Amino acid sequence: MTEDKKPNKRIKTQASEPTVLAFLCNWCAYAGVDSDWISKFQYPPNIKTVRVMCSGRVDPVFILEGFLAGFDGIMVFGCPPGDCHYLNGNIEAEKKINVTRRLLKIAEFDNERLYLDRGSAGERQRFSEVITQFVTKVRERGPLELDEFVKRKLQAVKGVLEGEKFRWLVGKSKVLVEEGNVYGEKVSQEIMDELLDEISHSEYLKNRIFLVLKEKPLTTEEISRSLGMELND
Ligand code: FES
Numbered sequence: 001m002t003e004d005k006k007p008n009k010r011i012k013t014q015a016s017e018p019t020v021l022a023f024l025c026n027w028c029a030y031a032g033v034d035s036d037w038i039s040k041f042q043y044p045p046n047i048k049t050v051r052v053m054c055s056g057r058v059d060p061v062f063i064l065e066g067f068l069a070g071f072d073g074i075m076v077f078g079c080p081p082g083d084c085h086y087l088n089g090n091i092e093a094e095k096k097i098n099v100t101r102r103l104l105k106i107a108e109f110d111n112e113r114l115y116l117d118r119g120s121a122g123e124r125q126r127f128s129e130v131i132t133q134f135v136t137k138v139r140e141r142g143p144l145e146l147d148e149f150v151k152r153k154l155q156a157v158k159g160v161l162e163g164e165k166f167r168w169l170v171g172k173s174k175v176l177v178e179e180g181n182v183y184g185e186k187v188s189q190e191i192m193d194e195l196l197d198e199i200s201h202s203e204y205l206k207n208r209i210f211l212v213l214k215e216k217p218l219t220t221e222e223i224s225r226s227l228g229m230e231l232n233d
Contacts, residue, residue: 017045018072019046019048019070020044020047020048020072020135020138021050021066021075022049022074022076022077022131023049023050023052023062023076023077024052025053025054025078027053027085028077028119029077029078029119030051032120032126044132044135047131054078054085055076055078055079055089055116056078056086056090056096058076058096060096061161063097063100064100064155065158067109067113067146072138072143073113073134073135073141074113074114074115076117078116078118079118079119080118091174095173096170099170100114100157102196102197103161104157106204109154110141115134117130152212155207156204156210157204157207159203159210160200163207165199169195173196205229
């Protein structure tokens with residue numbers, strides 16, 4: 001993964017503008033942005049781009065680190081279906097973005113600040129248009145309010161995304177739905193979605209509890225009060 005500042009060189013960033021982090025697949029978006037740059041298409045000044053070899057390389061943990069670093073919006077740009085140089089990296093990317101958005105929603109975080117799009121290098125100006133539209137959308141939503149409360153929630157989401165149990169399930173979900181387990185038993189998409197929901201909720205709560213207990217010992221009642229949760233949860 002390499003970092004590039006090409007679009008940022010165009011216009012000086014203004015402090016009031018939202019900051020957006022864009023992960024660009026080398027083979028489509030990055031190439032498109034590159035030719036846009038040569039063609040002098042305008043880009044918003046507030047984009048920080050990261051070139052990745054495939055959108056499937058974007059670990060959801062990077063996204064949480066981006067929000068925790070203060071980016072107001074994050075986008076991932078990959079190749080169209082059937083065009084990924086690594087077969088199904090773009091499909092994996094979609095799956096990862098969907099679970100991340102689901103977790104952000106559980107954490108009551110505005111998940112519209114995370115966006116996935118696809119396009120081929122030949123679409124040229126489309127990249128600047130999509131990026132500009134996303135920056136406009138983020139601007140309308142206002143700056144990300146990253147106070148301690150929000151930070152703790154995002155850290156809990158990051159903890160879920162780093163967790164072995166969650167990663168295993170997300171990694172295996174497609175196989176379990178399409179091919180089945182070692183006995184050839186398939187899981188319906190509906191059951192898989194329910195399972196992902198259940199595990200997302202329980203892992204998120206577990207991580208929130210873990211984070212408050214890292215600060216100081218608390219009783220179960222104090223934990224529930226501090227997190228605004230039901231004691232039974
Ligand atoms: Fe572009 Fe996989 S190579 S998304």
